[in-house]
Every structure is written in structure tokens, then in C-alpha cells.
Amino acid sequence: MERIDDFVRRYWPQLMRGEKIEVPAAWIEHPASRPDLFGVPPGAWPVGQTCDYVWRLREGGRIHAQCFGRNGSPMLRVHLDRFDPDRSFGDLLLHAIHETPVGPILGAAAAIGAVALIIGGVAAAIDSIES
Numbered sequence: 001m002e003r004i005d006d007f008v009r010r011y012w013p014q015l016m017r018g019e020k021i022e023v024p025a026a027w028i029e030h031p032a033s034r035p036d037l038f039g040v041p042p043g044a045w046p047v048g049q050t051c052d053y054v055w056r057l058r059e060g061g062r063i064h065a066q067c068f069g070r071n072g073s074p075m076l077r078v079h080l081d082r083f084d085p086d087r088s089f090g091d092l093l094l095h096a097i098h099e100t101p102v103g104p105i106l107g108a109a110a111a112i113g114a115v116a117l118i119i120g121g122v123a124a125a126i127d128s129i130e131s
């Protein structure tokens with residue numbers, strides 16, 4: 001069984017590229033047994049996982065480990081979240097847009113919101129001219 005911090009170091013280049021590394025849970029140390037590194041996040045986007053653990057990195061971002069069952073065998077999937085949603089509101093937004101399944105919708109909503117603001121501003125300007 002490999003230590004999970006060694007595992008993260010070994011796969012760091014792939015993690016940096018945004019890859020999700022999935023291995024049988026028995027191959028590596030479980031994040032639950034490394035409370036010095038991993039904690040349970042306050043919330044996580046449900047994508048069928050049965051557990052969530054995050055290792056918050058000093059430089060920002062976090063290592064995110066999730067448990068899945070594949071045909072009855074427990075698997076551990078690890079990826080890097082470049083934006084740690086618990087760090088700041090800005091990180092939360094960037095995480096939601098770039099690193100969750102709702103991202104494209106949120107991105108579009110944000111764009112529509114910006115357009116609505118501009119239209120609202122123009123309408124208000126026209127109103128002030130007319131009155």
C-alpha cells in the first residue's frame with residue numbers, strides 16, 4: 001500500500017493537467033487515516049461518490065479524494081481542484097465555474113447576468129434622458 005502523499009507526488013504532473021487518477025482503494029492509504037493532511041469538506045458536488053476528503057494546499061487549491069464503488073470494488077479517485085471553494089468567495093465562484101458539472105451553466109448565467117446589468121444600465125440611462 002502506497003502512502004497517499006507519495007501517491008499525490010508521483011501523479012502530480014497528471015493532476016496538474018487536470019486528470020482524475022482512479023485506483024483500487026486498497027492500493028493506497030485511505031485519506032481518512034491521514035487526518036494530518038485530509039479533512040472532510042463542508043460540501044461537495046454529488047457525482048455518485050460515497051466519500052469526500054480534501055487536502056488543502058498552502059499554495060491554494062486542494063487535492064480532492066473521492067470514494068466510488070465500481071462493480072462492487074471500492075475505488076479511490078483523486079484530482080486537483082485549482083480553486084479551493086473554502087478559501088474565498090472568488091475561489092468558490094471559480095471552482096464552481098471551472099471544476100463542477102454546473103460550471104458551463106453558471107458561466108452562461110454569469111454572462112447573461114453581465115449582459116442584463118449592461119442592458120439595465122442602458123435602460124436606466126435612457127430613462128434619465130427621457131425624464
Ligand SMILES: [Zn+2]
Pocket residue numbers: 064079080081099
Ligand atoms: Zn474536486
